[in-house]
Amino acid sequence: MDEFTTWDILRNLLLAARWTVLLSLVSFIGGGLVGAALLFARIGSGRIGPTFVKAYVELFQGTPLLMQLFLAFFGLGLLGVDVPAWLAAGVALILWSAAFLTEIWRGCVEAIARGQWEASSSLGMGYVQQMRHVILPQALRIAVPPTVGFSVQVVKGTALTSIIGFVELSKAGTVVTNATFEPFTVYGLVALIYFCLCWPLSKSSQILERKLNVAHRNH
């Protein structure tokens, strides 16, 4: 039997952590794009858009991410589509992130004082112009800290994808443990890597929040 050094363990975990980072990025960016589309449907003046998005958000916020992963993985499989784990993981995480981001951003848009809408209306601006020049620039600024904060949830959320067989950091931890029989060392290192990914994010979210509170200004 080969001896595993701590370095061997760490190296294997770090290699797998690349997938955690990649999946996080894809989920966050994809979720952001879908979330932005949902946001416009949600705050638009239509009938169907807001109702649909409300239901969508409630569905994804009201069920565990794990169930969503199972449904994406096994559900699509039942339909005869052979879904690889990475695809199911990506799709589920994108849709899940979109639900949370759209809700965070809706809160930011609604936090803009009604007077801003009224003043821009009284100056003759239409809905799109108000959004583009008055509401979104202000909403985006207050959205930055909670959005960055949410990215931490995305990173941690990727850990669940190990259960459907996607080999990212957590799954690699299990594999390496089975080979080394050193669960404490392995999972300790896994936790450390997660911490190194998440801590800068949550810290920068806090710093951004403080900064934007002090000088809430564009240039």
Add this chain to the structure above:
Amino acid sequence: MSLIEITEVKKRFGDNEVLKGINIDVAPGEVIAIIGRSGSGKSTLLRCINGLENIDEGSISVAGAQLLPDELHLKALRLKVGMIFQQFNLFPHLTAGRNVMLSQMVVKKTPKAEAEAMAKTMLERVGLGHKFDAYPDQLSGGQQQRVAIARALAMQPIALLCDEITSALDPELVSEVLAVVKELASEGMTLLMVTHEMRFARDVCSRVVFMHQGRVHEIGKPEEVFSNPKTPELQQFLGMTH
């Protein structure tokens, strides 16, 4: 010829009828003060004239054009009628100059250089030429309100609606804003202003409208209205505020 014709205007919020048939005709260059107790419908009336609220009955026309609640008519109306709010409502992410430039560029498609020149002129006019690059949170309340006036003026409206524009200001800042309004009035701008500044109303306004429970209860020249109130409600109101 009236510039603004308000005819039998009614407005309800649910079961609450806030305007119960308002009739006012405003001639060009008139300065009208609207006074009345809290809840009498003063703000609602101004908001209806600017299309921020839809009216349920009656009609409003500005410079001969009917106010209709579709996007195109609303925009046309808002180019003619500017509005100043109690809370200033400057865009906090833009400098004073940019606040004045934005709607010119976005709504009227004025080229940037021209909008900038106009913004400078208008800020000069309210005595704030030197604050072009200041952000709203770097300005006093009185200065912010004057920027808001400049912003409305830059659209070259034919009338301005002012809803208690000095009520959110510290007492020592009220006069600088009123001075600007007085100047506008003397230049012939048509003004409809909800105000609690009775002295200002007496000195500057051509007519005073006393609103009570959603109706125009008394209307007339300031001398008549203030010195010789006919109804007990107005007598009581004036007694209350003096």
